[in-house]
Amino acid sequence: MGCVSKYGLLTINFFVVAFGLCVVGVSAAILRQNTIYGVVLSNLFYSVPLTTLLAGIFLTCLGVLGCLGAIKEHPVLLKIYAAVVMVLLIVAMTAGITMLVFTANTSSFLVRGMTNVFNEYGNEDKEYLTHDLDIFQHTMHCCGIVSYTDWANFTYGNNTNVADGCCRNQTLGCGEGLLQNPQVEDLVYMKGCLSFVVNAFDAICLTLGILTFALVCFQALSIAWACIIAKDSRRYAHI
Incomplete structure (x- = not known):
């Protein structure tokens, strides 16, 4: 296996870690808004950024592990890495889609929650x-x-x-x-x-959704690359 594949995965995982940290940062920013807007929002709103925050943390950690797997060139570890990341990728993608849906329907969602409060x-x-x-x-x-x-x-x-x-x-x-x-x-x-709350969250939710999808794209590429390295490692192991 050439160095191109190994260092390619290292490069991809570097971007995974970078975007993962961005997702974590933006998710944390949304959760911190509880000190300002939490009184007029239902707890359901915070389940989405919390899910994205946790997914971002795990994906970031796995990005680091992916780098280690590429260096070791261990096919079994790379396959396990790809499988685990696939599960978390689906979670992050679901949270990103939900966040964008919230952005598109912020007013109607918030009106129901604020009415109860x-x-x-x-x-x-x-x-x-x-x-x-x-x-x-x-x-x-x-x-x-x-x-x-x-x-x-x-x-x-x-x-x-x-x-x-x-x-x-x-x-x-x-x-x-x-x-x-x-x-x-x-x-x-x-x-x-209502207008104050909607304006505050529309921008941050849209940003979180975009960052999440960017992370998903890089992570999908990382999974494909890890599988290629695992396949090449097994092939060279027989030589």
């Missing part, structure tokens, strides 16, 4: 959620999902109230009865919070 506002056993949601709305200068009138349909709103975080001058209980106040539009933030 906003309906829990004001519950005595969810004081942390009430506090975090107030901070989020007041910091982003937004109220409700699409607009402040959404609070009329939420459990706490009951056609009467808005969250305290919606008030331009926030004080405890400032949102009570504001929906019936003729000057409500001067007292609360009118724009909904």
Whole structure:
């Protein structure tokens, strides 16, 4: 077997490691957004970047092992490497497709999740959620999902109230009865919070999807190359 095949696999796995680290970095960035947007999102959203993060870590580690396998030129190890990477490649590809689907349907997905969260506002056993949601709305200068009138349909709103975080001058209980106040539009933030969340995640989800597919392409090439080296190694072993 020539050095071209061995060093070709080394080169491919170098790019696998590089793209794997990029996928890990972007996935971690999405998960860190929980400190900012997590209060208005369901936990289901984070299962996708978490899956991609784990797949990226494993693929990166296997990229390193692929380099070692190419150096050793061991056919059995190379075949095992190719089989394991194939399984993880499918996981990464599935996560990438799901992430792109989320990007295409971000609004409808987030509206369902945010509706559930906003309906829990004001519950005595969810004081942390009430506090975090107030901070989020007041910091982003937004109220409700699409607009402040959404609070009329939420459990706490009951056609009467808005969250305290919606008030331009926030004080405890400032949102009570504001929906019936003729000057409500001067007292609360009118724009909904959906646009802030959608814009923040569309870009990062699209980036993660593209990086994942790039990683999949390099990994597929790595699998094919590993099989070629394993075949050549077995052929030369009989000589």
